[in-house]
Amino acid sequence: MLDSWTEGPTKSAIVGFVARATAEVAPADRVAVFDNDGTLWCEKPAYIQLDFLVRRLAEQAAADPALAAQQPYRAAAAGDLAWFGDAVTKHYNGDDSMLEVLARGLLCAYAGLTVDEHAERVKAFFAGARHPTLNRPYTACGYAPMIELLELLADNGFTNYIASGGGRDFMRPVAEALYGITPERVIGSSVGLNFTDGHLRTTSTPEFLDDGPVKPVRIWGRTGRRPIFAAGNSNGDIEMLQYTDAGPGPSMTLLVRHDDPAREFDYTAGAEKVLVLAEQRGWTVASIRSDWATVFDG
Structure with a gap:
């Protein structure tokens, strides 16, 4: 269980929360939401x-x-x-x-492509592209501890969702293979679509930027429930974490802190506000340097 996590307060908090939620929360209400960039996979030196x-x-x-x-x-x-x-x-x-x-x-x-054509371009990209500094395929840039966390939650009756500022139709073709999260449980930014000649085609008109206060709105619109677990890493996740934290029953908010230049990256840019809030509100902060025994598999 959580073998890539270092024994300590953070791992204990996760295990304790899962035990409590399993005992006190009905399976239908065990909703967990995860940011993607910088939370489930690497986001530096660029998304x-x-x-x-x-x-x-x-x-x-x-x-x-x-x-x-x-x-x-x-x-x-x-x-x-x-x-x-x-x-x-x-x-x-x-x-x-x-x-x-x-x-x-x-x-x-990519305006004008069918959604199927766009998905094939995404798959082709992931089939050959590699991280520019870690020298590993992008498909191997998912964080092993977070993937284990997803598996632990799923094994205990949680339904996991991605709630990301990243593109919904960029994540969907690979989310199931990387995280076990099926396409209908990927919430992300999107452009409008038009239906013509039996196909859905992308437009250049923005539909949603799934970031900040939009995240809880989209989560509710998709799930009809307040999450009881949320994980993020940036200021854009604040409202999602607040929404989860404000629930009436057991809940847990987890913030990933990037502080390991040897194995990943060390930065706080774009996370200054959420780090202050985490300290003020007692949210759990997972230090990559201290709490992750392993960052990437392989």
């Missing part, structure tokens, strides 16, 4: 989905010099992933000026 999208933006920039002269295509063509990372970090700190520029490009990247 995995960002790699997928940047490759597409670079293709578009190569085909159209006019695009190459503007952001985010200029950064994609130059391989400037720091520009994209800065846009997301600023968003988590309340500044969406760069995110708006980024979103305009990303929303158009």
Whole structure:
């Protein structure tokens, strides 16, 4: 049980909560929600989905010099992933000026594809792409301790959901193989879809940015229940953690802290607010350095 976790207060808190929830909460109400980027899989030096999208933006920039002269295509063509990372970090700190520029490009990247065509492109990406600094396939960048946690919860009657700011249709093709989470239990950001000629096709119109206060709204819309377990790692997870913590019965909120430069990364950018809240509210913080005996399998 949780073999990749170090013996200590964090592991004990998880095991204790699962025992209590199993005894006191009906199986139908044992809902657990997990952020994905930085919580279930690695998000540095850039988001995995960002790699997928940047490759597409670079293709578009190569085909159209006019695009190459503007952001985010200029950064994609130059391989400037720091520009994209800065846009997301600023968003988590309340500044969406760069995110708006980024979103305009990303929303158009795969517009017009059927959902099946998009899924095949995602699968092809994961079949060959590797993490740029860890030198392992992206499919091997899921955190072993968190995957064990998902399995422990499932074995004890929980229904696990992903509730991520990442793209719903980027995660769905791989979530079951990586985490045992089926497509209908993946909640994420999405673009609008049109139905034509028997197919669903992607548009360039945003539907949801599943982040911040939108997360609990989308969770309720999908599950009709308040989660009793939630795990996240950034300021964008605050409202999801608060929603879980405010329930009337047993609940647990878990925050992953990235503090292990030797085995993963060490950073707090984009998590400054949630770390303060965790200390104030007594949320459980899982230190990668101290609480994870193993970070990745293999």
